[in-house]
Amino acid sequence: MIQVAEALNIIAENSSKMPIAKIKVSKSLGYVLAEAIYSPINMPPFRQSAMDGYAFTHGELTQFEVVNIAQAGDFLDDEIKKNQAVRIFTGAFVPDDTDTVVMQEHTSVKDNLLEIEKMPEAFANVRAKGEQIKKGELVFDVNTVITPAAIGFLACLGITKIKVFEKPKVAILVTGNELVAAGNKLPKGKIYESNSLMLEAALKTIGINKPTVFKVKDSLKKTISTVEKCITNFDVVLISGGISVGDYDYVKEALLENGVTELFYKINQKPGKPLFFGRKENKIVFALPGNPASSLTCFYVYAFPALKKLMGFEAIHLPKMKRKINVDFKNTSGKTLFLKALYEDEKVTVLESQSSAMLNTFSIANGFVVVPHDVTAIKANEEVVVLPFN
Template sequence: MISVDKALHIIKSFPKEYTFETVELRNALNLVLFEDIFSPINMPPFRQSAMDGYAFRYSENQKFTIVEESKAGDGHNYVLNEGEAVRIFTGALVPDNADTVIMQEHVEREGEIIQIKKMPFQFANIRKVGEQINIGELALKKGTQLNEAAIGFLAGLGITTISVYKTPKVAILVTGNELQKPGTKLELGRIYESNSIMLEAALKSIGVKDIELIRVKDNYNSIKNRIKKTLSTKDILLISGGISVGDYDFVREALLENEVEELFYKVNQKPGKPLWFGKKANTYVFALPGNPASALTCFYIYARPLLKKISGCKNNYLQKVKVISKTVINNSSGKTLFLKAHLEGNSVEVLQGQSSAMLYTYALSNALICVDSETTEIKIGDEVECIKLVL
């Protein structure tokens, strides 16, 4: 059995290599750039009007004759003489020898003559060539997670495909003879299986889309064969249940039989002690406890950071904060505790129902209080470390 810190240190050392893929920009939301992107053009690529109005050569004149019109998309570069102006619209090409645009609200127009009521400063209301970015400049750095604005920005540069960190393919393998599919009439001695849909939701919340759900009975050969098949096709295998030391817990033996390297087994924590982590080739395996709250806690603390790291994210861990405890906490277990809690402002309260089987309390939680193994008591008003579950 190892400490929480040691387990996290082992996981943090992986992966050694990263993979990437080329995707269409339109499908890249929340993906992470695998390479720097440099602008192929100036943006804007020509001098643009920043508003609807009139473009002219700046002078002391107050009256100008309208000789042409420039609307967005027009490619004609008009030549203006002294005292002439072009009717212009937002985003339209500003003639080369015009240096100022006045908004239409600041002129009076009679026919083709405009009288300026409020003269703008010279060069006003013109977006310069390359004002946003120049050709060859760094547009977005490697490691940038693409939001809606980033995708729009790159599209505006004419980019259609990009290289991104490849998001992992994940399988969730659930074991247990007692498990029954939700939506059926519950039989005596059975419980509805919830871990697969819970873990699937947790994966989707961090952008993982390629997810396969597998259900296996507590049979050694069935578990071994499904693990073997999955290891060759997935980047991450999450196994729920069958990792403890009961007569029908076959997962560890099946993993070792499939030559998955055991990197650690059992962590000095509560809940989630029987956590197993291993690796074969480029596939990582987390064998999570079967109890739902234990499984979810282990996912948050251990699996989630590795999944985000593989996906190229920089901020892989849930945010930790120091806050004031509103609850007395006793820890005589000698283990690190992860307690479901409610965080509000600068204080946090432990919720009732800390059993590893209880998801109800988890559903009401927005934080986990982390009490290290050497701390035996926390009093009301003491500072505690808190992991925020709401991003």
């Protein structure tokens, strides 16, 4: 059994970035850039009006003859004299012979004669060529996560394809004779299976939207064959249940039978002690505890950073913050504790129902309070480490 820090180091050392693929910008949401991108054009590519109004040459005049109209998409190369103006709309090309745009609200027009009632400063309301970004400038560096705004920015620069790290193919394998799918009648002695839905939802938070779910009864032969299928066809395998030491816990044996190298088994923590991490070639396996709260805790603390590293993220772990705890707390277990909690701006409240089987408080928690294995007591209002996950 190892400590939390050692487990995290082993996972980081054995999680490599996925291969690089070139994909359409329109399909790139949530991916991580594998190469830096530089702008192929100036943006805007021409001087652009920031307002609906009138383009003119700034000076002493306040009256101008309106000689033309410039809509977005138009290009006017007619000569505009100093006593002339052009009706212009937001986003339109600002004619070369003008330098300022006055808002239409600050003007009056009669018989094509423009009167500026509130004179703007010179060059006002004109977006300079390359104001947003100049040709050849860095758009996004490597390891940038593609967001909706990033997709919009790339598209406005005319970029259609980018190189990204592929997202791993993930299998979720759920074991147990006691499990029944929600929506069915619940026989005595059975429970509804929730871990696959829970893990699917957790994966979506980091952009992995289509994991494949397998379910297997407590049979060594079936577990071995299903594990083989998962390892053959997927980059990451998340197994829920069957990893403890009971007579019908076959997962570890099935993993070893399939040539998975055990990198660690069991961590000195609560909840989630019986966690297995292994590797076969470039495939990695997490065998998570079956108890729901333990399973999700281990996903956030261990599987989450491994998946993010594979996807090319730079910051892979849950962020750390400090908050003042609301109660006195004793740790007599000698284990690192991950306590479900609700944090606010300054304080954090440790929730009740910390059992590894209970999701009721987990469902309203937004972070873990971490109590190290060598800390035996914490006093109320003492600062503690909080790992936010929502």
